[in-house]
Amino acid sequence: MDVIFLGPPGAGKGTQARILEQRYGIRQLSTGDMLRRHRAEGTELGKKAQAYMDRGDLVPDDVIIGMVERELHKPGGVLFDGFPRTANQARALDELLARQQRPAVAVLFEIPLEMLYERLTGRWSNPKTGRVYHEKFNPPKIAGIDDEDGSALVQREDDKAETVRKRLAVYEEQTAPLIEHYADRLKRIDATKPVETVTRELLSAVNLKDAVA
Numbered sequence: 001m002d003v004i005f006l007g008p009p010g011a012g013k014g015t016q017a018r019i020l021e022q023r024y025g026i027r028q029l030s031t032g033d034m035l036r037r038h039r040a041e042g043t044e045l046g047k048k049a050q051a052y053m054d055r056g057d058l059v060p061d062d063v064i065i066g067m068v069e070r071e072l073h074k075p076g077g078v079l080f081d082g083f084p085r086t087a088n089q090a091r092a093l094d095e096l097l098a099r100q101q102r103p104a105v106a107v108l109f110e111i112p113l114e115m116l117y118e119r120l121t122g123r124w125s126n127p128k129t130g131r132v133y134h135e136k137f138n139p140p141k142i143a144g145i146d147d148e149d150g151s152a153l154v155q156r157e158d159d160k161a162e163t164v165r166k167r168l169a170v171y172e173e174q175t176a177p178l179i180e181h182y183a184d185r186l187k188r189i190d191a192t193k194p195v196e197t198v199t200r201e202l203l204s205a206v207n208l209k210d211a212v213a
């Protein structure tokens with residue numbers, strides 16, 4: 001079984017995906033992390049994605065769908081984090097999963113948009129591993145340093161207030177309509193709660209034993 005995380009930027013999808021990956025071994029597939037890796041490595045795909053990401057727009061569907069398709073040949077369930085984000089991506093994913101006879105459930109991280117500014121503008125992450133912190137809600141032991149590997153944490157360019165506004169508008173316009181697409185297999189969780197509470201809610205909403213099988 002695969003799990004699709006839906007919800008706006010800053011809702012906590014990456015944070016939870018990482019926890020579930022570490023605890024249960026279900027593989028996190030974050031299209032945002034993949035794109036940032038491509039950029040860091042200077043690949044053609046990374047160069048193509050750069051301008052869209054910097055202005056808070058979505059990267060074109062064909063680039064994203066091709067990138068995800070290449071990952072789906074590996075065995076085991078996947079936790080989709082930040083994908084799909086458009087109706088075309090959702091249709092493409094339906095087809096890819098149906099071809100491999102893989103059932104999927106979707107989880108919607110519900111949170112009012114007003115709470116997302118503080119979450120995003122206070123986010124710090126490890127550019128190598130993608131691990132995220134928050135300066136107020138989930139601070140590292142030493143400010144600016146990753147607890148795990150000692151790397152210097154950075155703030156994402158697209159977490160600046162102006163780009164955040166754009167990304168939230170893009171979410172409302174292009175991604176929120178997918179809630180309807182997944183209506184028949186959607187679980188809703190309250191993403192305003194503390195990290196551990198959200199993890200508990202997630203685990204009771206989704207049977208991860210099926211996902212890692």
Ligand code: ADP
Pocket residue numbers: 007008009010011012013014015016119120122123124132133134135137138191192193194195196198
């Ligand atoms: P997304 O992957 O949905 O964009 P992240 O997991 O990166 O969101 O979380 C956005 C920011 O909010 C990060 O700084 C993270 O540390 C913080 N965060 C995540 N979950 C919670 C939570 N339940 N309560 C408070 N802050 C959170």
Ligand code: AMP
Pocket residue numbers: 009031032033035052053054056057058059060064081082083084085086089158167
């Ligand atoms: P994220 O890390 O999920 O917040 O994504 C960061 C940026 O990467 C987004 O603002 C988009 O520009 C791009 N991106 C990530 N995932 C997708 C996707 N599924 N479709 C289009 N663009 C994406």
